[in-house]
Amino acid sequence: MANPNELKLSEMKEAIKLLGSSAEKYKDPTLERFLINRAMDPKKAAKMFVEWQKWRTSFVPLGFIPDSEVAEQLEHRKIFFQGFSKDGHPVLILNANKHYPAKDQDQFKKFIVQFLDKAIASGIKGKETGNEKIVVIVDMQKLAYKNVDANGFIAAFKILQVIKSP
Structure with a gap:
């Protein structure tokens, strides 16, 4: 059975690219959390995801906090x-x-x-x-x-x- 959110995920991934970022390191379940958080709106979810990536990269540059x-x-x-x-x-x-x-x-x-x-x-x-x-x-x-x-x-x-x- 195909993921019912495939179209939304595809739109979100495209919106992430348009925002100058990438979701390659993340699987669909991670991206779906952003979609759910933004009422399944791919553009809003993409914006939130990119903002989160920027925050995470600047605040946790090693990927963890020692x-x-x-x-x-x-x-x-x-x-x-x-x-x-x-x-x-x-x-x-x-x-x-x-x-x-x-x-x-x-x-x-x-x-x-x-x-x-x-x-x-x-x-x-x-x-x-x-x-x-x-x-x-x-x-x-x-x-x-x-x-x-x-x-x-x-x-x-x-x-x-x-x-x-x-």
């Missing part, structure tokens, strides 16, 4: 992988009382991307697509005012809007 670039954030030991939910989604535990507002916002953003990449990759397990949903349990026990980070929340949500694939 621990050395987020060492200060890792020192706090505030987030852990806890296995998988009954539905197979990666489960993360965030100890909110171990988070402190970042002195270096760029490092904090890289830390978020690194953890999301690792969580998504653990759900995909070597395939291009798969279980891209994650579960985050926030432990707020012993949370204090010193742990509240409005800029960190804003940065995290902005990243969640642009990150689409490891």
Whole structure:
């Protein structure tokens, strides 16, 4: 059975080329996520895909973020992988009382991307697509005012809007 979105995917790939980019490294399931996100509009999906590629290339030039670039954030030991939910989604535990507002916002953003990449990759397990949903349990026990980070929340949500694939 042919993919019901083949025409839309073809239009999207052509629109990506017209925007001066390429989707050669990506398979149809990845491109379909952009189509779905843009209500199956190939031109809007192509624009979003190209913007994501540019963001990803500039923010994660190695294709991953090494621990050395987020060492200060890792020192706090505030987030852990806890296995998988009954539905197979990666489960993360965030100890909110171990988070402190970042002195270096760029490092904090890289830390978020690194953890999301690792969580998504653990759900995909070597395939291009798969279980891209994650579960985050926030432990707020012993949370204090010193742990509240409005800029960190804003940065995290902005990243969640642009990150689409490891």
